[in-house]
Amino acid sequence: MLSSELTTVQKLKISCLGRGIRISDDIKFRLSAGGKTPLSIHEYATTGGITLKFGDEIYVNAPFDEWYCNNPDAELTVGSNDELQICFHGEYFSAKILPLPGFLGSRDSKGNPVIETVMSHADRIRLSPIYGCSFGCQFCDFVGKKYLRRPLEQVLEGYEIARQDQALPARHTLISGGTPSQRDYDYIDTVYEKIIKNSPLPVDIMLAPRKDNIIDKLVDWGANGFSINLEVYDEEISSRVTPQKHRIGLELFAKFIEHAVKRIGTNGKVRSLILVGLEPEEKTLQGVEFLARLGCDPVLSPFRPAPGTPLAGLQPPEPGLLEHVYLRSREIVERYGVKLGPRCIPCQHNTLTLPDGSSAYYFSSDSNQL
Known part of the structure; x- marks a missing residue:
């Protein structure tokens, strides 16, 4: 039983779970519409990252702004065709960011968030x-x-x-x-x-x-x-x-x-x-x-x-x-x-x-x- 049984994209998910992902300030600014839209909602530890999809079936919530994310193996980048990519040990994988829910600022009929x-x-x-x-x-x-x-x-x-x-x-x-x-x-x-x-x-x-x-x-x-x-x-x-x-x-x-x-x-x-x-x-x-x-x-x-x-x-x-x-x-x-x-x-x-x-x-x- 060796880690070689895992594909690189599977190892990428596991790495993101353990070490998080690096997102540069420039890309954060771009993805957040100039800081107007949050990248994540820190309402619980295991959902406090950015949720990404690799390929057709791999999803990961990757922390990016916690103290333990100081040495990640993965980095969110933008490719030449303006497509989001993850760089992991020199390989690049297309990625999609899942949106946050649309009701974050909504209130019910009694004014409750x-x-x-x-x-x-x-x-x-x-x-x-x-x-x-x-x-x-x-x-x-x-x-x-x-x-x-x-x-x-x-x-x-x-x-x-x-x-x-x-x-x-x-x-x-x-x-x-x-x-x-x-x-x-x-x-x-x-x-x-x-x-x-x-x-x-x-x-x-x-x-x-x-x-x-x-x-x-x-x-x-x-x-x-x-x-x-x-x-x-x-x-x-x-x-x-x-x-x-x-x-x-x-x-x-x-x-x-x-x-x-x-x-x-x-x-x-x-x-x-x-x-x-x-x-x-x-x-x-x-x-x-x-x-x-x-x-x-x-x-x-x-x-x-x-x-x-x-x-x-x-x-x-x-x-x-x-x-x-x-x-x-x-x-x-x-x-x-x-x-x-x-x-x-x-x-x-x-x-x-x-x-x-x-x-x-x-x-x-x-x-x-x-």
């Missing part, structure tokens, strides 16, 4: 009914923010505005965190039901394991899939970095994921994110096998430090480590008949996932036109 509840990346809307989080994961920039439950009407109206956006058309939806406290389960379940039953787009749910029958209710309402994110497998490290998930425990995670797979099936319908770079490589790979054995697609997410968090000064993993983890993880999931997620190709932009030419990976509707 739409981005308080929704954000779009690639072809997916991410809906956040909870501001802040009841969990205290040390890598997350929700840490320290005041926990706030957004009014249901604000969530629904913001979603409709995002769904109608033509700048970055959405093909599916994820109802995401922060994680609600137990006292707000009725509220979040109402949000789930309203969105799932009324949205013309497929709706996935990101949630932590619960001891009630929420999976059954969500499947009955018509949920498209689940993201049940483990994030850190090593017990000692998870006790410090993801303490609430550590208290949930691997046993409940396994039961919850198994039940989700039983109810909605495999084929990427159930995913679980695991961070690369916060624990020893072997522990990450054990986590990949733990998830794959359950019929769940592991999603490898390279750690990126977020400003203002306890892990803000931790260096992201190097591309060589990412390549090794990817190749070994690919072998593991093949043994269990699952894939590295997500299956949606544009949604792979901030994950260590690469299309393999099979029908297992797909575009939602016509999102390959992005």
Whole structure:
């Protein structure tokens, strides 16, 4: 198993995930219409870069203005025909920048900024009914923010505005965190039901394991899939970095994921994110096998430090480590008949996932036109 198994463009994506990309001030000025249009929205660490498409199937969210982007191997350039290109180890690849959503400056009927509840990346809307989080994961920039439950009407109206956006058309939806406290389960379940039953787009749910029958209710309402994110497998490290998930425990995670797979099936319908770079490589790979054995697609997410968090000064993993983890993880999931997620190709932009030419990976509707 060698990195030579990877193509140059695959290595380019992995390098961008680990080291970012260089963009000169001149090109920044040009791409931002003289500084009038932002190149990125820094609303979350793993989406805070510029989202690029190489060829037909490679998407990457590449950080460019963070402290750890001081020695990138890739550089955004402009070719002789005025076409955007990426220079990587002396080779040039045509590139396309995905636009930001068109609702960034919009407000709802009550004057609330739409981005308080929704954000779009690639072809997916991410809906956040909870501001802040009841969990205290040390890598997350929700840490320290005041926990706030957004009014249901604000969530629904913001979603409709995002769904109608033509700048970055959405093909599916994820109802995401922060994680609600137990006292707000009725509220979040109402949000789930309203969105799932009324949205013309497929709706996935990101949630932590619960001891009630929420999976059954969500499947009955018509949920498209689940993201049940483990994030850190090593017990000692998870006790410090993801303490609430550590208290949930691997046993409940396994039961919850198994039940989700039983109810909605495999084929990427159930995913679980695991961070690369916060624990020893072997522990990450054990986590990949733990998830794959359950019929769940592991999603490898390279750690990126977020400003203002306890892990803000931790260096992201190097591309060589990412390549090794990817190749070994690919072998593991093949043994269990699952894939590295997500299956949606544009949604792979901030994950260590690469299309393999099979029908297992797909575009939602016509999102390959992005």
